[in-house]
Amino acid sequence: MISNFGNLLLFISVVLSLSIIYLSNKNLKLNGNQITKNIFQLSLIQSTIVIICFFTLIAAFIVSDFSLITVYQNSHSMKPILYKITGTWGNHEGSLMLWVIILTIFSFLFLIYNKNHPKKFRLLTLIIQNILILGFLFFIIINSNPFSPLSPIPKEGLGLNPILQDPALAIHPPLLYIGFVGSSIYFSAAIASLISNYSEKNFASSIKNWILISWSFQTLGILVGSIWAYYELGWGGFWFWDPVENASLLPWFAMTALFHSIIVFEKRNLFYFWVIILCLMTFILSVTGTFLVRSGILNSVHTFASDPTRGIYILSFLSLMIFGSVFLLFKKYKTENYNLNQNSKETFVLVNNWFMMFYLVTVLLGTIYPIFTDALSQNKISVGPPFYNAIIFPVVVIFLIFMAIGPNASWIKNKFDNIKLYFLILLGAILINLMIILFFKNFSVLSNFIIISALFLILSSLKDFVISKKKNNLNLARIIAHASFGFLVLFIGLNHVFSIEKDYNMKIGEIKKFDNYSIEFKNLELKNFTNYQAVVGEFEILKEKDRNILKPEIRIYSNPKTLTYEASIKTSFIKDYYLTMSNIDRSDYYNIKFQEKPLMIWIWLSVIMIVIGGLLRFLKNAKNS
Amino acid sequence: MQKIVKTIIFLIFLFILSIFFIGLNRDTNYNTANQINKEIPDFKVSYLDKENFFIKNDLRKNNFTLINFWASWCAPCRIEHPILIRLSEEKNIKIVGVNFKDKKEQAKKFLGELGNPYDVSTKDTSGKQSVLFGIYGIPESILIDKQLIVIKKFVGPLSVNDLNYIKEIIK
Numbered sequence: 001m002i003s004n005f006g007n008l009l010l011f012i013s014v015v016l017s018l019s020i021i022y023l024s025n026k027n028l029k030l031n032g033n034q035i036t037k038n039i040f041q042l043s044l045i046q047s048t049i050v051i052i053c054f055f056t057l058i059a060a061f062i063v064s065d066f067s068l069i070t071v072y073q074n075s076h077s078m079k080p081i082l083y084k085i086t087g088t089w090g091n092h093e094g095s096l097m098l099w100v101i102i103l104t105i106f107s108f109l110f111l112i113y114n115k116n117h118p119k120k121f122r123l124l125t126l127i128i129q130n131i132l133i134l135g136f137l138f139f140i141i142i143n144s145n146p147f148s149p150l151s152p153i154p155k156e157g158l159g160l161n162p163i164l165q166d167p168a169l170a171i172h173p174p175l176l177y178i179g180f181v182g183s184s185i186y187f188s189a190a191i192a193s194l195i196s197n198y199s200e201k202n203f204a205s206s207i208k209n210w211i212l213i214s215w216s217f218q219t220l221g222i223l224v225g226s227i228w229a230y231y232e233l234g235w236g237g238f239w240f241w242d243p244v245e246n247a248s249l250l251p252w253f254a255m256t257a258l259f260h261s262i263i264v265f266e267k268r269n270l271f272y273f274w275v276i277i278l279c280l281m282t283f284i285l286s287v288t289g290t291f292l293v294r295s296g297i298l299n300s301v302h303t304f305a306s307d308p309t310r311g312i313y314i315l316s317f318l319s320l321m322i323f324g325s326v327f328l329l330f331k332k333y334k335t336e337n338y339n340l341n342q343n344s345k346e347t348f349v350l351v352n353n354w355f356m357m358f359y360l361v362t363v364l365l366g367t368i369y370p371i372f373t374d375a376l377s378q379n380k381i382s383v384g385p386p387f388y389n390a391i392i393f394p395v396v397v398i399f400l401i402f403m404a405i406g407p408n409a410s411w412i413k414n415k416f417d418n419i420k421l422y423f424l425i426l427l428g429a430i431l432i433n434l435m436i437i438l439f440f441k442n443f444s445v446l447s448n449f450i451i452i453s454a455l456f457l458i459l460s461s462l463k464d465f466v467i468s469k470k471k472n473n474l475n476l477a478r479i480i481a482h483a484s485f486g487f488l489v490l491f492i493g494l495n496h497v498f499s500i501e502k503d504y505n506m507k508i509g510e511i512k513k514f515d516n517y518s519i520e521f522k523n524l525e526l527k528n529f530t531n532y533q534a535v536v537g538e539f540e541i542l543k544e545k546d547r548n549i550l551k552p553e554i555r556i557y558s559n560p561k562t563l564t565y566e567a568s569i570k571t572s573f574i575k576d577y578y579l580t581m582s583n584i585d586r587s588d589y590y591n592i593k594f595q596e597k598p599l600m601i602w603i604w605l606s607v608i609m610i611v612i613g614g615l616l617r618f619l620k621n622a623k624n625s
Numbered sequence: 626m627q628k629i630v631k632t633i634i635f636l637i638f639l640f641i642l643s644i645f646f647i648g649l650n651r652d653t654n655y656n657t658a659n660q661i662n663k664e665i666p667d668f669k670v671s672y673l674d675k676e677n678f679f680i681k682n683d684l685r686k687n688n689f690t691l692i693n694f695w696a697s698w699c700a701p702c703r704i705e706h707p708i709l710i711r712l713s714e715e716k717n718i719k720i721v722g723v724n725f726k727d728k729k730e731q732a733k734k735f736l737g738e739l740g741n742p743y744d745v746s747t748k749d750t751s752g753k754q755s756v757l758f759g760i761y762g763i764p765e766s767i768l769i770d771k772q773l774i775v776i777k778k779f780v781g782p783l784s785v786n787d788l789n790y791i792k793e794i795i796k
Contacts, residue, residue: 291645295649297645297648297649311649312646312649315642315645315646315649318642319642322638322642323635323638326634326635326638330631335627368641368644371644371645371648372644374648375644375647375648376644563738565734582734582737582738583737583738591733591734591737593730
């Protein structure tokens with residue numbers, strides 16, 4: 001029943017998309033700058049139907065309707081209600097529904113919020129967006145249908161992977177999707193702009209807020225994913241350069257480059273084609289990422305049951321998108337003569353873009369290189385953190401310095417009249433760094449450079465804040481975002497340098513001591529919960545007079561039968577204590593991994609502040625328009 | 626000039642997409658069927674715990690050896706684990722575990738929790754050595770005799786039938 005209803009809604013969505021394309025095309029041929037009302041109505045109905053369709057699926061998960069394969073494979077009647085709901089997008093089929101929702105909602109909102117742009121541009125954007133929607137709807141219907149029926153109906157489902165039963169992971173996909181599926185709208189707008197020759201500055205104002213919104217959500221989505229990895233994967237790290245993390249980072253680099261260069265485009269009418277290329281690139285990279293993690297071509301946490309036909313479908317779709325947009329771009333491309341002054345804001349923004357492209361290419365190469373060697377030479381290699389750390393971090397030093405001085409450059413022709421001040425700031429940064437070494441400990445040359453450049457960026461931003469406040473031309477969004485990025489790098493650097501890690505085998509009652517810490521294994525308890533059993537250890541960490549109790553768990557989930565290790569984390573403003581425990585077979589010893597991770601909370605907060613910077617700029621733009 | 630640049634860009638995209646396409650179908654790259662009745666390839670894997678290496682000749686002292694490829698992140702490996710434990714009680718066979726593309730701590734946790742059936746535990750962190758055996762998905766196991774000839778290859782988790790089959794052979 002629910003299967004038929006869901007399929008009917010999917011079918012209606014296809015019909016609506018086709019009607020919108022047909023009507024928009026018809027409307028294009030009419031005179032005047034008015035878009036007929038029924039296009040708006042259809043677009044609204046389309047979003048509504050897709051949302052209802054998604055809620056139908058959620059309902060099926062809530063009532064544990066195992067007549068649907070997707071529900072059977074990813075849910076269980078004993079699961080807490082929250083995870084029944086979030087299980088809807090915790091699997092391949094359901095998450096594609098989320099794709100389509102965002103595609104349709106963005107399509108509708110773009111249509112209604114851009115009334116003062118040419119009709120042709122808006123209608124073409126709508127048509128392209130609906131072609132994308134159709135592409136994904138067909139994908140869903142053909143080989144990823146969440147409403148596929150199952151007969152005979154099983155009594156119980158297989159359950160959701162326990163490590164996905166987590167509040168952070170409940171919001172992680174929607175946030176990330178608003179980011180990278182949201183970028184579809186400026187992909188469509190870029191194609192529409194090329195076709196309709198709408199290349200004026202106004203084009204920038206039609207897409208810049210969409211870029212900011214998608215960028216902010218993408219950043220948040222990545223953050224939540226990292227936080228989850230930090231406390232759930234049990235290794236104490238928060239970034240592993242896993243292909244799937246890289247897949248989310250690639251469009252992020254492109255978006256970051258884009259919303260910087262669009263400032264130049266809007267102000268100076270330069271870089272039009274570059275902006276278009278970035279718009280196209282962002283969404284193409286999003287789809288590429290989806291292809292990489294969904295097709296099973298790379299091993300990763302996010303590889304759902306891999307089915308080669310899915311891979312082929314996304315790959316064909318991706319190829320069409322790439323060749324279509326490259327073909328159109330080549331057809332319309334005119335050489336632009338930049339004639340930029342080397343010392344100008346325009347150049348600095350370009351420098352930002354070079355860095356972003358550098359990072360993008362590095363991460364892209366690292367991610368797809370194993371596929372290349374595998375396909376060409378059958379040589380299996382894997383590119384891990386050493387590659388990324390060696391290439392990315394040294395370059396960050398220079399990048400941060402540009403980030404500090406770039407924003408103050410003037411348009412067209414800049415003159416640095418405050419070199420002395422920058423010199424003082426640099427001196428200050430070096431001094432603080434020396435103090436850190438003096439009072440705490442020595443660290444590597446590269447870490448020194450990274451920390452100094454991060455401090456340089458922070459202090460410069462602070463200086464900008466004071467000066468621009470006096471002059472009354474405060475650009476708070478930029479200052480917050482840039483300073484927070486400086487803080488982020490600083491905290492990551494300090495965290496890396498000052499982390500402590502110890503590994504012990506312990507049994508109840510034992511005490512281990514090192515430096516001025518002592519760890520006591522006090523107790524062990526068995527607890528029963530609705531969908532799992534837990535062995536909970538109690539440990540007392542004593543450092544001078546600072547006493548903390550940590551309770552790591554080993555959880556035994558019944559459906560599916562899985563064991564997970566839950567880290568116990570004590571967060572404070574200065575440091576996190578991080579403890580994991582695992583049992584050793586046929587003995588009463590437990591393996592304990594203790595970590596002290598300084599300033600963790602500040603890493604998360606810095607990212608949140610970066611997002612706040614982005615949102616502030618969005619609000620300001622929205623107010624101005 | 627512009628035409629050349631355009632063609633090159635086009636070709637680059639074509640190249641990347643074709644590689645993706647080949648990658649999708651790469652499973653067929655490793656045809657493992659023809660390894661039976663042949664001697665196993667030369668290989669060199671390091672021990673899970675130690676830094677020194679375990680090589681082909683180390684297998685010659687066993688009458689029969691089952692080389693089992695596994696990882697802590699692999700769910701079917703959990704399913705076959707009890708079978709391996711049962712097999713480890715047999716005297717005439719040694720089990721060599723190759724921990725495939727895994728993290729050492731995770732691997733040790735896995736064995737700590739489910740028991741360690743392996744007479745020798747080795748690791749293949751990059752997955753390169755396993756490719757020599759034609760491993761394309763784990764778990765997989767290879768049964769070899771004293772002359773290091775492959776008797777049978779088990780793709781996927783070992784079943785009770787597989788266990789009986791092995792017991793029959795090594796009798």
